Structure formats: C-alpha cells, structure tokens
Amino acid sequence: MNCRDEEGFIIRNAEGIEVWKDCECLVERQAERLIKSSKITPEFARKSFDNFKLENRPQIVRDAHYAAKHYFNNFAEIRNDRKNSMALLGVPGVGKTHLLMAISNALIKKGTSCSYFPWVETFNDLKDDFDLLEQKVNYMQKVDVLYIDDLFKGRKTPTEFQLEQLFAIINYRYLNNKPILISSEKDIEEICEIDMGLGSRIYEMCKDYTVLLTGDLSLNYRLAE
Template identity: 50%
Template structure:
C-alpha cells in the first residue's frame, strides 16, 4: 500500500512542481502551458478523501481520446470495431489464434513499446478479420491508454499522396513520428500482382526504417506473407519481420471457411 501511495505522490509532484522549482528563473509567462490546468496533462490528480490520498481520473481523458481519434484518420465505421464484436465461434483455429495474438499485444503494449519486438502484423487471405483486429487494438490504445495511432490505408493513402504531392512531406512526417503507425493492406495485390511501385516502396521504406531505428511500434495487415514481401524489398520486409516476429500470424486455408463474407456460400 505504501509503495502505491509513494508512486501516486511522485506523479502528483511531477505534475505540480514545487515553489523552489518555479523560482529557478521562470517568470509566470514562461511557466508550462497545459491543455488541462486541472490535472496538468497527467490525466489524473491526487485528492484527499477520508484522510487518504487517492488518484482520481480527470474528466479531460474523454476529450483527449476524441482528439486522438480525430487525428488518427480512422473512419467512423472503423471506430465501432473492437474485440467484443469480433466473432471466432465456428471459425478455424487460426482465427482464434489471430484474436489471441491481437488481444495479447494490446495487453502487453506498455511493457514492450520501447523494445525491438514492439509491433504486430497479421498476414494472409482477405476477409479474415485482420483489419478488424488491428483496428480494435488501435481503438483501445487511443481510448484506454491514450496512445496516438496514425491510420494509413495503403492503396487509398498512396493514391491521395500521388494526387497531391504538397501533402507528401507532411503526411510522411506524421507517419514517422506517430506513437503507433497502422498500415492497412500493405502491397494490396491487384489481379494477383502486389501493388509495389518503386516510388511506393521507397516511401514505405523511409517510414518503416525511421520507426525501426527509433523503436516506434507499427501495426500492419497484408495479404502477402513475409517471404513474398522479401521478394519486393528485402531490407523493408526484414525490418518488418524483426519488429513484429513476436506478434505475427499468417492466416491461410479454405477461403470459404476463413472469409467471413463468404459464410453463406458454405
């Protein structure tokens, strides 16, 4: 109990510098400015209740989550996707395995986020719920852990950038620096051929390499297994593999059993 109280007190002291700290040449106009003066951006604060100091959740958490969601570029429809509405009943074992992998990643995120294997990739056939599960992680990271996620749908995203090069540097910078980057449908095939122009590969590599060097997590869905990605660009694929190998699932099998959009055809 004492250890918990000490930690709470330490967080409060960090959020409320002592007068001695404030007197080190800082005038009031130079003091830090907070989005939430109530908790000084700590998402909570200490309050004495019945003689005990308790850590209270600040009301700013809700609007912070909404702000993260807005900048994530995740659509309204995707915001509805969570772990609770992902169905595994009646599905092959690999679907349950993908669910377990995604849920365990979310649960372990704070522990692993600064490690080399701090990322997740779900690979394999379309319609198997890869995007659903990664979006569930993203939504939970933003609403429950207040971690920023940048969503980038590979095909639509690069089409938009190709049509407006003025956005390119700004967008790539956001992808490089986001707390977590979610690339959906990497190298999405068209008529069996992966979409991977030299320009697309070059931009993707620049983003992934930056995140790799700076230990910034990625989440990736793709229809291609790692060995096919290696054929496209070995340096890029091996970085993705090294970052994601602790949380990697390859979904392959009978499309009529795996693809939820084909269920009524079985």
C-alpha cells in the same frame, strides 16, 4: 466538480495551496482528438475485441484474436523495444483489419496516438497532394503507432515512389523503436521478395507477434454470411 469544457480546474490542496486538477473527462477528450487525427473512419472506430465474432470460427482465427489481445495487454511493456509490433498476414476476409483496428482503438482510449494507413488510399492521397508529402510522411514516421492496412494490395508490383516513401517511414520507425501494425495478404517471404530491406525490418519488428492465416474459403467470414 464540472470543468466546464476546460479539461480541469483549480482546487486547494491539504496545505491550502491552489493547484490544477485534471478533470476526469480529460482522457476521454484526448481520445476523441486522437480519433479525429488518426484517419480512422466512424465505422472502424467501433471495431473492438468484444464485437469480433468468434462463434464457429476456425482455430487459426481464434489464435489471431488471442494474439491481438495479448499484444494490446503487453503493449506498455514492449512499446520501446525493437520487437514491439504486430503483423496479421494471409487470406482476405478473416478479420485482420478488425483485430488490428481493435488494437488501435483500445490504444487510443489509453492516450496513445495511432494513424491509419490504408495502403491504396494513402498513396493516392500522397500523389494528389504532393506539396504536403514531406509533412505527411514525417507524421507517419513519428506517430506513436502506425497501422498499415492491406500492405502491397492492388498492383502486382509496387511503384518506386511507393517503395521509396514506405522505406523512409518503416526505416525511421525501425531505428527509433516505434511500433507498427501491419495487415497484408502477402507473407513475410513475399514481402521480402518485393523489397528485402523492408521485409527484413518488418519481420524483426513483428517477430514476436506475427500470425499467418492460411486456408480455404471457409476462413472468409464474408462468404459465410
């Protein structure tokens, strides 16, 4: 039966009582809404585990792919634990963003809200729209999963404003066992050198799912194409 875009319809159950039945399209419509609110671009929305290229890739990249799929498959069991997050760290061009975006897209399809937080662009947006700062930070604190891409990219040293807002976000999620996904060219030690409070919280949250990708230019798929 077609719900005619109302996401459900009334039927009679075995006892003859009218009850509401969700349409099969409900999950799909919810996923569409979650994608729109996630700030994930159409290009990134197409990232998946299946279209991640593994052919002729180094073993460390294959390990990262395996760890990302393992994290997604176990998400329902660990999402309310302290160690419920994932970090892919290391050299650029190895597919860190693709894999974490694949996790985000797969979670959204299952009805989990995710927000994409590209480090440089998001803080430019926060500064440009300062009146909505509290509202935006509050959303990033409370969304089901927060994906921070390219953490600490750009400036050699983050500004006090960036560290203050980031700590407010990470600390809230740390205290409330809300998952984060993080990609960064810096490892945990380097993140701790920038801010020990942030680094130690990220380490504890991502401890079971942290992959450090190190190596030479052969790891960079962009240079290999």
